[in-house]
Amino acid sequence: MTASIKHEPRFRFVDLCAGIGGFHQAMGSLGGKCVGASEINEACIETYRLNFPDTHIYGDISEMENISQIPEFDIVCAGFPCQPFSKAGKQLGFQDRSRGKLFFSILNVIDSHPEVKGFVFENVRNLADNKANWSVICDELKARDFIITEDPLILSPSDFQIPQKRERVFILGIKAAWRDERMLPNSKITVNDLDLRRGSCSKTAALEVLYSDPANDAYVVSDDVEEALLAWDEFRGETGIKTIGFPIWLSHFGIGIKRDSDFFEAMGLSTMPGWKQNYLRHNRHFYQIHRDYIDRWVTRYNMLERNKLLQKFEWNCGEDAADIKHGLVQIRQSGVRVKRPDLFPTLVAMPNTPIVWDTVLGHFRRISPKEAARLQSFEDFYKFGGSDSQTYRQLGNAVNVEIARQLGKGLLRLIREERNDGE
Structure with missing residues (x-):
């Protein structure tokens, strides 16, 4: 032997x-x-x-x-x-x-x-x-x-x-x-x-780590979140957002208030730090341009009744994603953020998992633990x-x-x- x-x-x-x-x-x-x-x-x-x-x-x-x-x-x-x-x-x-x-x-x-x-x-x-x-x-x-x-x-x-x-x-x-x-x-x-x-x-590298496992609806987002994401995608298309340089905050629109001066006074514009004043002015101007559509959109999707995080939106894809289904979504304290499909945002030690559109399930879902593990180069058998x-x-x-x-x-x-x- x-x-x-x-x-x-x-x-x-x-x-x-x-x-x-x-x-x-x-x-x-x-x-x-x-x-x-x-x-x-x-x-x-x-x-x-x-x-x-x-x-x-x-x-x-x-x-x-x-x-x-x-x-x-x-x-x-x-x-x-x-x-x-x-x-x-x-x-x-x-x-x-x-x-x-x-x-x-x-x-x-x-x-x-x-x-x-x-x-x-x-x-x-x-x-x-x-x-x-x-x-x-x-x-x-x-x-x-x-x-x-x-x-x-x-x-x-x-x-x-x-x-x-x-x-x-x-x-x-x-x-x-x-x-x-x-x-x-x-x-x-x-x-x-x-x-x-x-x-x-590559420009689509992030999406290439997905779909190697059977579809699992355990990671599908709630109906409320999915409805809000689809509503924001319609909003983006109707208002022509492509390279807008500031986040959209519904609270900074002044919905239902006609005069800018009344809205700015109610918001306490003069006491705000400079960066927030800029956000407020940009959002108010954007709202005034698209007022008719935005008023109907807010009512149709009950946007002001949703979680505050779902009332903020940032499109960071430029023209690199045709719509929200082709981007990478994160819901943060700053609101809904849509990133280009090349790189996932940093995985962090908190429940802030990136969201993707699953073409098999036909719903938005959070990436699975196995997909997150691949982003950290852990073997699939880990x-x-x-x-x-x-x-x-x-x-x-x-x-x-x-x-x-x-x-x-x-x-x-x-x-x-x-x-x-x-x-």
């Missing part, structure tokens, strides 16, 4: 602030073995365990008493929390006493493992816009003798023919003693050193725990697998086979 041969992994990595395992899938595809993961969100941990049951999960890395007990590894992967740096939050950065300090917990892991060769970190784009935060990160890493991407490396899935606009900043580093001078002759890592395989998306809502949130927080894979591949090509202790 022939004994089975166990192949040694190409490298070992630790997965910190691991989420649902985007880095794990990427590094595993390059021949890496994960020696342990850290995550605190229970729903994410459930998904991680479904896909990587043999990986030990340490929980909150900042509360580990002996981080040196983590088995030896070559590469650190970390998508440390973005909320302290996101434009959607308070932007407290490293002053956020809980999540902002996790970067230093990651440094503690590095300090306790002198064998580490390099790292790949991911965060929101806004992190690189704050020079103070960026300087802290660069200074701390260079003080540990890492050669790093000092110039912010901003990448989106759309740079790799994946139809999602989602800019994130990636920080890469190699311990100076481990760099291959032939591949990395300079004192910092540049995007050219990484030899990334990039490509652009398993998700919990509800669909939880899955969307998890994917909204996840690192894009293809970007992580390419960066991991680029980083590994810059590392020498044997350490040079003379450096």
Whole structure:
């Protein structure tokens, strides 16, 4: 009987602030073995365990008493929390006493493992816009003798023919003693050193990720939402909206008020900030031009009785979509927004899933979790725990697998086979 041969992994990595395992899938595809993961969100941990049951999960890395007990590894992967740096939050950065300090917990892991060769970190784009935060990160890493991407490396899935606009900043580093001078002759890592395989998306790329699964009416939008979307499409056609440069807000029309001065006084125009004054004036002028049609349209579709979010409309397609059924729809706090069919808007960690027209079902529907997973480059066999809502949130927080894979591949090509202790 022939004994089975166990192949040694190409490298070992630790997965910190691991989420649902985007880095794990990427590094595993390059021949890496994960020696342990850290995550605190229970729903994410459930998904991680479904896909990587043999990986030990340490929980909150900042509360580990002996981080040196983590088995030896070559590469650190970390998508440390973005909320302290996101434009959607308070932007407290490293002053956020809980999540902002996790970067230093990651440094503690590095300090306790002198064998580490390099790292790949991911965060929101806004992190690189704050020079103070960026300087802290660069200074701390260079003080540990890492050669790093000092110039912010901003990448989106759309740079790799994946139809999602989602800019994130990636920080890469190699311990100076481990760099291959032939591949990395300079004192910092540049995007050219990484030899990334990039490509652009076609004008209809976003719609090409759809319809590969049987039609599922579980994701069809409510009748109220569909009626409003179709009503806005009629509105757009009848009023000739193509490249209008401001959002349409029904509350800014002054429906039923004849005199502009009466409406502006009732709205408190003089006390508004300048941008809102412009919106109000543009909307009022638009209404006056199309008053007869708009009055009939509002009554016919009961538009003023609908949810406030459905009373606002933005057409961002120009002439690249024939109608709303050929665009990508998002319902946000700013209202109904219709985007071009080339790139999906950024998946976010909240129930704000893009909406498409399903030609098979004949209805508008939200993209499915599997379609959302494809936008983050997760394999179709990837398993998700919990509800669909939880899955969307998890994917909204996840690192894009293809970007992580390419960066991991680029980083590994810059590392020498044997350490040079003379450096």
